[in-house]
Amino acid sequence: HLFHMGSNIREWCFDVYASDFYASLAARCRDPKGAAPKQVMDLYVVRGASFQDMATELSRCAARNYGHPQSCSNDIGFRCARQVR
Numbered sequence: 109h110l111f112h113m114g115s116n117i118r119e120w121c122f123d124v125y126a127s128d129f130y131a132s133l134a135a136r137c138r139d140p141k142g143a144a145p146k147q148v149m150d151l152y153v154v155r156g157a158s159f160q161d162m163a164t165e166l167s168r169c170a171a172r173n174y175g176h177p178q179s180c181s182n183d184i185g186f187r188c189a190r191q192v193r
Contacts, residue, residue, distance in 0.1 A: 117185040118173070121153040125174035151176055158183035 123142025129135055134143075142153060151174040160183045161171075175184060 116159065117183050118154045118156045118158045118171075118181075120175070120184060120186045121155055123153040125151040125153045154184055 121142070123140075124145050126143035129140075129143045134140060154173045154175045155171065156169050157171050175181070
């Protein structure tokens with residue numbers, strides 16, 4: 109049995125982080141790909157909540173933050189995904 113998966117770990121995303129991305133026209137498509145890489149050291153989107161967050165944040169699967177791709181933390185992971193035909 110799996111329990112409480114919604115706030116188990118934050119999830120690394122392939123999207124480059126930009127604080128104002130969702131205010132842009134590019135974010136209005138069905139599956140936006142995130143900001144275009146333009147910095148020397150890009151930060152990537154980290155979504156969701158983890159076991160380390162305050163109780164008020166634990167249910168926010170839409171929480172959005174950023175992280176450096178070479179950093180590590182005990183509450184950030186990734187999910188393997190496969191497109192269904």
